[in-house]
Amino acid sequence: MTTLPNKPLAIGFVLLHRFTLFPFAAFVDCLRLAADEGDRSRQLRCHWHFMTSGGQAALSSCGATISPCEAFRDPGEFDYIVVIGGVQEEQDATDSAALAYLRQAAKVNVPLIGVCTGVFALIQAGLMTGRRCCISWYHHRDMHHRFPGAEPVADRLFIDDGDRITCAGGAAAADLAGYLVEKHLGKAWAMKSLNIMLLDEARKGAHPQPQPVVFGKVDDRLVRRAIAVLEQHLGEIISMDELAGRVGTSRRNLERRFSDVLGVGPQKFARDLRLRYGAWLLHYTGKSITEIGERCGFADTAHFSRHFRTAFNMTPSEMRKRAGSPGNDQVDPFFLHIDGRLAV
Numbered sequence: 001m002t003t004l005p006n007k008p009l010a011i012g013f014v015l016l017h018r019f020t021l022f023p024f025a026a027f028v029d030c031l032r033l034a035a036d037e038g039d040r041s042r043q044l045r046c047h048w049h050f051m052t053s054g055g056q057a058a059l060s061s062c063g064a065t066i067s068p069c070e071a072f073r074d075p076g077e078f079d080y081i082v083v084i085g086g087v088q089e090e091q092d093a094t095d096s097a098a099l100a101y102l103r104q105a106a107k108v109n110v111p112l113i114g115v116c117t118g119v120f121a122l123i124q125a126g127l128m129t130g131r132r133c134c135i136s137w138y139h140h141r142d143m144h145h146r147f148p149g150a151e152p153v154a155d156r157l158f159i160d161d162g163d164r165i166t167c168a169g170g171a172a173a174a175d176l177a178g179y180l181v182e183k184h185l186g187k188a189w190a191m192k193s194l195n196i197m198l199l200d201e202a203r204k205g206a207h208p209q210p211q212p213v214v215f216g217k218v219d220d221r222l223v224r225r226a227i228a229v230l231e232q233h234l235g236e237i238i239s240m241d242e243l244a245g246r247v248g249t250s251r252r253n254l255e256r257r258f259s260d261v262l263g264v265g266p267q268k269f270a271r272d273l274r275l276r277y278g279a280w281l282l283h284y285t286g287k288s289i290t291e292i293g294e295r296c297g298f299a300d301t302a303h304f305s306r307h308f309r310t311a312f313n314m315t316p317s318e319m320r321k322r323a324g325s326p327g328n329d330q331v332d333p334f335f336l337h338i339d340g341r342l343a344v
Contacts, residue, residue, distance in 0.1 A: 008035075008043070008044065008045055008046055008047050009031070009034075009045065009046045009047070009079055009180070009181070009184045009185060010046075010047045010048070010077060010078045010079050010080075011028075011031060011046065011047070011048045011049075011078060011079065011080050011081075011082060012048070012049050012051055012073060012075070012077070012078040012080070012081045012082070013027075013028065013048060013049065013050050013051060013081075013082050013083075013084060014051050014052075014072075014081060014082065014083040014084070014098055014101065014102070014118075014121075015050060015051070015052055015058035015066060015069065015084055016058075016083065016084060016085050016086060016095055016098060016118065016121060017058075017059060017086070017095065018059055018060065018061045018086040018087040019058060019059075019060055019061065019084040019085060019086040019116075019118075020060065020061050020084065020085070020086045020087075020116045020117075020169060021060040021061065021062050021064055022169075022170060022171075022173075023084060023115050023116050023167070023169040023170055023171075023172070023173035024060075024066075024084045024115070024173070026170075026171060026173040026174035026177065026197075027082065027084075027115065027173040027174065027176065027177045028048060028177075029174075029193075029197065030174050030177035030178055030181060030190075030193045030194065030197065031046040031048055031177060031181065031193075032046070032048075032193075033192060033193035033196050033197065034046055034181045034185055034189040034190065034192065034193045035047075039196065045185055045189065046181075046185075049070055049073060049078075050066055050068075050069045050070065051069055051070050051071065051072050051073065052069045052070075052071075052098075053071070053072065053095055053097035053098050053101075054071060054097075055068075055069055055070050055071035056069065057069060060086065061086040061087045072097070072098075072101045075101070075104055075105035075108055075110045076108050076110065078105075078110055079110075079111070079184070080110070080111050080112070080113055080165075080180070081102070081105050081110055081111075081112050081113065082113040082115060082118070083098070083102065083112065083113065083114055083115065083118035083121050083122065084115050084116060084118050085114070085115070085116050085117030085118035085119070085120055085121055086116065086117060087117075088117055088120065088139075088142055088146075094124060095121070098121060099121060099124055099125040100125075102121065102122060102125045102127060103125050103126070103127065106125075106127050106163070109163065110163075111162070111163045111164070111165065112127065112163065112164055112165070113164075113165040113166070113167065113176070114128075114133070114164075114165070114166045114167070115166075115167045115169055115173055115176070116136065116139075116167070116168070116169030116170070116173075117135075117139055117142075117169075119133045119134070119135060119143075119166045120143070120146070120147070122164065122166070123143075123147050123150055127164065128150065128164065128166075129149075131151070131161055131164055132151045132152075132153045132159055132161070132166075133150050133151060133152050133153065133159075133166050134153050134154075134156060134157070134158050134159040134166040134167055134168055134205075135152045135153065135154055135166070135168060136154065136168040136169055136170065136209065137154040137155075137168075137209055137280075137284050140152050140154040140283070140284045152284075153285070153286070154168070154209060154284040154285060155208055155209060155281070155284065155285040155287070156168075156205060156206050156207065156208060156209065157172035157175055157176070157203055157204075157205055157206075157207050157208075157209060158172055158175065158176045158179075158205040159205060160179075160205055168209055172203075172209075174194065174197060174199060174202070175202045175203045175204075175205075175207070176205070177193075178190040178193060178194050178199075178201075178202030179202050179204075179205065181193060182202065190202060218261060218262075219261075220257060220260075220261045222247055222249060222253075222254070222257055223257050223258060223261045223262065225247045226243055226246075226247045226254060226258070226266060227269075227273075229243060229246050229247065230243070230266075230269070230270050230273050231273065234273060234274055234277040234295075234296065234297070235274075235294075235295050235296060235297050236297050237270075237297050238270065240254065240255070240266055240267055243266060243270075254266055271307065272311065274296040274297050274298070275296070275307060275308055275311045275312070277295075277296050278292050278293070278295075278296040278304065278308060278316065279308075279312065279319060281295065281296070282316055282319050282320045282323060283319075283320075283323045289301060289304070289305070289316045289317060289320075292304070292316065293305070293316075304316070
């Protein structure tokens with residue numbers, strides 16, 4: 001006979017207009033698989049409800065709809081209320097009913113979870129003052145410009161601040177759901193869900209977000225494979241002999257192919273990637289310049305700063321200062337040039 005917890009984990013989902021489907025599906029499917037034995041989907045250990053401001057079907061950003069949805073229920077019924085945000089357009093009307101509901105939930109001390117741009121709704125509702133807001137690196141600039149008083153964090157998957165939890169979205173929603181299942185139901189049920197979802201285990205909230213691809217399309221398969229290895233080891237210095245061995249060629253052939261395809265050798269290209277990664281960290285994290293230099297594989301801050309200035313014609317501190325000023329897209333790391341070459 002199935003042993004059930006004394007109190008099932010109860011989750012209310014607030015689905016905003018054009019919400020992102022993937023993080024929603026990852027989150028709720030983790031709950032579904034933890035709720036019952038096997039894959040029978042009975043809401044035994046977990047309960048969940050999908051809600052919109054008027055009880056209407058919820059339209060996702062990809063055009064799929066979730067139905068049926070309910071009008072907002074008493075927030076006191078839930079252990080958590082998860083708000084899933086989505087596409088952000090200036091002309092989109094603010095869902096004032098949803099914001100009022102989130103304030104009502106906060107007043108009765110129900111923990112609120114902002115997933116993807118769902119954290120924007122928490123900010124608009126006035127519920128994130130003085131708190132860090134975990135956001136995808138992709139939406140970091142949007143948050144910075146729309147809510148200059150917010151404290152965006154884009155170097156981790158989620159932040160558990162007790163009564164406020166914020167999550168970068170995407171696959172990190174499964175990690176967060178697994179974290180909550182383990183907290184309330186036990187590790188075995190979290191692992192059961194994640195394993196069925198073909199995930200090894202839940203990553204911790206502090207696990208770094210995957211960084212954006214830092215170089216564009218390359219047709220040469222060997223060079224492309226070498227770049228992939230370098231992108232996966234941005235915090236390390238890989239010798240050219242090791243890199244050549246990893247991709248199954250000689251050092252001499254690797255150097256020749258890089259020179260033919262990219263106009264630079266693999267060693268300089270690798271250093272440029274690490275410098276671009278440093279520029280990204282300056283823009284999207286609050287890490288110190290010393291930490292960033294170390295994370296990018298440079299021996300010391302002076303070494304990092306010297307190469308950084310040569311590459312970008314400004315020091316790391318100058319870039320950070322300019323990046324924090326409005327209207328400075330020319331120093332966005334996605335548009336930076338290194339030695340006169342567009343680095344994306």
